[in-house]
Amino acid sequence: MDPDEFRRHGYALIDWVADYLANSDRYPVLSRVAPGDVRNALPASAPEHGEPFEQILEDFERIIVPGLTHWNHPGFLAYFAITASAPGVLAELLSAALNQQAMLWRTSPAATELEEVALGWLRRLLGLPDAFEGVIYDTASIATLHALTAAREVLVPDVRRAGLAGRPEVGRLRVYASEHAHSSIDKAVILLGLGHDALRHIASDHEFRMRADALQSAITEDRSAGIRPVAVVGTIGTTSTTSVDPIRDIAGVCEREGLWLHVDAAYAGVTAMIPECRARFEGWERADSIVVNPHKWLFTPFDLSAFYCRRMDVVRAAFTLVPEFLRTAEGERGVRNLMDTGIQLGRRFRSLKLWMILRHFGAERLRQTLAGHMLLARQFAAWVDADPDFERLAPAPFSVVCFRARPRNVSLAHAQLDRLNEALLTAVNSSGEVFLSHTRVNDVIALRLAIGHLRTTEQHVARAWQLLREHADQLVRSI
Amino acid sequence: MDPDEFRRHGYALIDWVADYLANSDRYPVLSRVAPGDVRNALPASAPEHGEPFEQILEDFERIIVPGLTHWNHPGFLAYFAITASAPGVLAELLSAALNQQAMLWRTSPAATELEEVALGWLRRLLGLPDAFEGVIYDTASIATLHALTAAREVLVPDVRRAGLAGRPEVGRLRVYASEHAHSSIDKAVILLGLGHDALRHIASDHEFRMRADALQSAITEDRSAGIRPVAVVGTIGTTSTTSVDPIRDIAGVCEREGLWLHVDAAYAGVTAMIPECRARFEGWERADSIVVNPHKWLFTPFDLSAFYCRRMDVVRAAFTLVPEFLRTAEGERGVRNLMDTGIQLGRRFRSLKLWMILRHFGAERLRQTLAGHMLLARQFAAWVDADPDFERLAPAPFSVVCFRARPRNVSLAHAQLDRLNEALLTAVNSSGEVFLSHTRVNDVIALRLAIGHLRTTEQHVARAWQLLREHADQLVRSI
Secondary structure, eight states: OOHHHHHHHHHHHHHHHHHHHHHGGGSOSSOOOOTTHHHHTSOSSOOSSOOOHHHHHHHIIIIIGGGOOOTTSTTEESSSOOOOOHHHHHHHHHHHHHOOOTTSTTTOHHHHHHHHHHHHHHHHHHTOOTTOEEEEESOHHHHHHHHHHHHHHHHSTTHHHHOSTTOGGGOEEEEEEETTOOHHHHHHHHHTTSOGGGEEEEOBOTTSOBOHHHHHHHHHHHHHTTEEEEEEEEEBSOTTTOOBOOHHHHHHHHHHHTOEEEEEOTTGGGGGGSGGGGGGGTTGGGOSEEEEOHHHHSSOOSOOEEEEETTHHHHHHHHOOOOGGGOOHHHHTTOOOGGGGOSOSOOOOOHHHHHHHHHHHHHHHHHHHHHHHHHHHHHHHHHHHHOTTEEEOSOOSSSEEEEEEOOTTSOOOHHHHHHHHHHHHHHHHTTSSOEEEEEEETTEEEEEEEOOOTTOOHHHHHHHHHHHHHHHHHHHHTO | OOHHHHHHHHHHHHHHHHHHHHHGGGSOSSOOOOTTHHHHTSOSSOOSSOOOHHHHHHHIIIIIGGGOOOTTSTTEESSSOOOOOHHHHHHHHHHHHHOOOTTSTTTOHHHHHHHHHHHHHHHHHHTOOTTOEEEEESOHHHHHHHHHHHHHHHHSTTHHHHOSTTOGGGOEEEEEEETTOOHHHHHHHHHTTSOGGGEEEEOBOTTSOBOHHHHHHHHHHHHHTTEEEEEEEEEBSOTTTOOBOOHHHHHHHHHHHTOEEEEEOTTGGGGGGSGGGGGGGTTGGGOSEEEEOHHHHSSOOSOOEEEEETTHHHHHHHHOOOOGGGOOHHHHTTOOOGGGGOSOSOOOOOHHHHHHHHHHHHHHHHHHHHHHHHHHHHHHHHHHHHOTTEEEOSOOSSSEEEEEEOOTTSOOOHHHHHHHHHHHHHHHHTTSSOEEEEEEETTEEEEEEEOOOTTOOHHHHHHHHHHHHHHHHHHHHTO
């Protein structure tokens, strides 16, 4: 593609994206295609001869776009709502063209050092001490995997060389997390060879927060059964209800017991930059490692997960491995090479978007936007609380509300109420205007409304509420 | 950023990228900054108030660009040379704006099904049977990690639940790879809890190919010592010399011994689309899993690693884990959810760029471009071979040449020759016109010239050769 052609298609795509970022709500938020529709619209083989880019873009509009669920839509209120903001999208354009591989300092001094700078900026915004060294991974799944690898490295002598198998002295190992912790912890213990049984879920209180006393009892019980505790994962903002584990108390247990404390703040961590939210983070500065995902609630296009660690030397001890073809003079002189802190050798230039986003928005606007989302969630929670046909199922400390319809004038059994709420979710989502997800809270189906998109306003939340009430009415009338 | 502002900055960046893609050779390919230069040019904290995007872009030009090593430069001849091609860059712009998360089919039917289609197209181009199901990971490191996880899942009963520790019946485990295999295999066995000692490096022949007889002996020896073989990794295109392990013979060993065979074709796999290269791939269709990286030699901006597996059910058995909040009706009806085949829950919309690249270039031009790169490498190898002051250190089956200066008129000891070649590399790289890397072959320092950039022509390779000869002359004269 010559420069003129690139310019022509590039301008056209910039126009498309400009319109998309401003008007993504023109599309149904949840895709309406059926399984197979996209696949069946495409040929089985690549073309033998190159095709005009116009034609590719036509097919993009005709075949791909209808198959999109619009995560970048202000009516996206499911899972954790995210945003690819304009400066982030532009940064990704540059990042793709530059195609940096910051495995070694010399293979991208800029990406290596900008990662340190941008993570330093974020760390200070979050109020974390400088003792936390940062590194960017793709996802929180990978960040948590590295945290637990480091914990294993500390506890099991010589595990890097000798592994876990065939070593009776290693014994049975245990990792602790709340029963509401994220599935990435399950996957990490499986991958690390600890086995799924090594993850012990700790009971939570009535607000879905891990009970530190139950944690302590579990550890004591395990130790006396000859099981060796490795690490505790505390969560600030669990996935179902965004509950906050008592990190200060958990840190106390970990310090007494000599365990690695990893804090999963993938979703809610960014709110540490708001003074009024800081209390929820009390004690996280005592963690060994923390994960915070700018690609969740900091308007950063996926992927960018920030991993902070007070003991990055342990992560390095677990992973550093320098084949001859990657030896450099700078490496010998102690310059930081990012490949030493991770399982992946190649790494994209992700810090560019974080740096541009922090500069474009500035700290004040970021704090205001997050606070605004939390305000919207409180407003929605208040509507639910005030409506006798709905009930809230969990506190809403951040920007997620868990609730369900519970019509006062009909008496429904447990399973019927679940079915009603599932039907309500399907009905509301089929509107195309909003997309909510669900979870299970205290063994009942809960609807989840999550606010996190930059352009989500009171109007979208009010419309979601209107749709919920209308469809709930209709469903009750049809019973 | 309002749409007009986005358009204005977007056009400016498209202009910048258009110019960059056409004229990246205006920059010194290897960055000339010193450690700390980029970091020290930036403030220690994020701004409190948002800044104009113009100012951010000015700093990008002034501070970041000098710190780039230009991987997208036609004089980049180091490691494996890669390209972010124009259609790939434009696809990444779209992908960033759409911010798809194809963890579930419903959260992006398009990304889920386009991944299947694009990987199907690539699989057919490579001549692999349809029995290989594909999935896209970020890197070959992660692909190989999944392959070895699956192998462990097959061999160790109940490993997912019970892990490896404290189970005497598991015994000691072993993975085999050539002494020239990639460090990602080392990292994978460490992570999986097998331990680094579990990786047994198999001797290679004079052309750096794993010896299948040595593999068989090692397995037999291990079995009789009570060690349990898990998997073999064969490489088509090793990182140092791009040697090709005898996959057919290795597959024979694996079938006899009942071992998982993973083929690392991250770099060279794409050449399977060229009929004349097909012989090097004989037997790879008998592998259990294969990794091929379009982000290496298929003009795809990083990251996109294609993992093909004949036993994806085992990968699923190792990883599938569906928390309540991710249950969907489609999932219950057997629609494929990509989160089930991986450690990472979130995943970018990577198939878009592969699809656009395959269509933009077409199979014929891709084959021609790869063949052209291999022709350039053969040409360079012929120059080296014909020059009495240089010597080649390995066969060059693909697009990488390993060689060194060995001046005929001076007698230099082993260590002196190494130092001469290190000085030669530094001198040539400091020209800014080309960037070569090094490795160690038969215990001597080898220079590595790798061709893989779309715009690398005979002119760049000839210039590299001219610089090498000139600087070698100067260095010899100064001895």
